[in-house]
Amino acid sequence: MLGVEEIHTFYGLSHILFGVSLTVLRGEIVCLLGRNGAGKSTTMRSIMGLTPPRQGTIRFRGKDITGNKPYQIARMGIGYVPDDRRVFADLSVGENLELAQRTTGGLAVWDKDRVYSFFPALRRIDSRKAGFLSGGEQQMLTIGRALMTNPDFLLLDEPTEGLAPMIVKELEDRIGRLRAEGLTVLLAEQNQKVALRLSDKGYIIDNGLIRYHGSTEELTADEEARKKYLLV
Numbered sequence: 001m002l003g004v005e006e007i008h009t010f011y012g013l014s015h016i017l018f019g020v021s022l023t024v025l026r027g028e029i030v031c032l033l034g035r036n037g038a039g040k041s042t043t044m045r046s047i048m049g050l051t052p053p054r055q056g057t058i059r060f061r062g063k064d065i066t067g068n069k070p071y072q073i074a075r076m077g078i079g080y081v082p083d084d085r086r087v088f089a090d091l092s093v094g095e096n097l098e099l100a101q102r103t104t105g106g107l108a109v110w111d112k113d114r115v116y117s118f119f120p121a122l123r124r125i126d127s128r129k130a131g132f133l134s135g136g137e138q139q140m141l142t143i144g145r146a147l148m149t150n151p152d153f154l155l156l157d158e159p160t161e162g163l164a165p166m167i168v169k170e171l172e173d174r175i176g177r178l179r180a181e182g183l184t185v186l187l188a189e190q191n192q193k194v195a196l197r198l199s200d201k202g203y204i205i206d207n208g209l210i211r212y213h214g215s216t217e218e219l220t221a222d223e224e225a226r227k228k229y230l231l232v
């Protein structure tokens with residue numbers, strides 16, 4: 001469904017990604033693991049067209065989308081949940097969701113009610129101003145907002161970062177259910193445990209290079225690779 005082929009991405013003069021390649025098949029949850037500054041967010045920003053690669057190709061459903069604008073990429077069905085969990089603080093939870101709504105012809109449509117069925121915790125705080133949410137609630141809202149755009153592919157950038165273990169458990173459960181809702185997911189994580197429990201396969205990125213990829217079983221078994229590239 002998504003093919004990233006040998007991309008090189010820069011911020012100004014800084015060369016950040018060095019020939020990153022990865023493949024995500026329809027219905028998979030694929031994790032992109034790597035420590036601080038490894039290039040996870042930059043890979044996601046490259047896919048989304050926010051920091052387009054200078055070299056290499058990104059294909060979505062077989063179509064070359066390299067160099068397309070973020071809004072065009074979003075319209076094709078890629079939802080993006082950035083790492084900053086930014087919401088409209090002065091608007092209610094419900095209003096934040098309504099603002100994001102986009103109807104697309106034919107496909108199963110996400111509306112507020114469906115998001116609330118998926119995240120029951122959000123239904124209870126529908127009228128609360130988003131500026132008063134806990135970190136976990138904000139994360140559910142940013143994922144809910146991405147779902148309102150009816151994506152069939154979701155980029156999730158470190159959704160569990162900085163959250164209390166109980167909330168991490170709950171989010172993990174929800175992310176695992178996205179597949180049943182028809183979504184394909186690329187999940188960037190530093191939390192190996194969560195990522196390996198959720199994913200079908202995984203990639204390890206380090207200093208802008210893919211150092212390892214394999215099935216979840218292979219990655220789980222390869223303690224050496226995980227020690228080498230993932231422990232701080």
Ligand SMILES: Nc1ncnc2c1ncn2[C@@H]1O[C@H](COP(=O)(O)OP(=O)(O)OP(=O)(O)O)[C@@H](O)[C@H]1O
Nearest residue numbers: 011014016034035036037038039040041042043190
């Ligand atoms: N806007 C920017 N301008 C210049 N350099 C940047 C910018 N954003 C990130 N970088 C650099 O690019 C490299 C990769 O950063 P990136 O944010 O992709 O890493 P990450 O794997 O997402 O890390 P984290 O786990 O901390 O989110 C880092 O060296 C970082 O300092």
Ligand SMILES: [Mg+2]
Nearest residue numbers: 040041042083
């Ligand atoms: Mg990041």
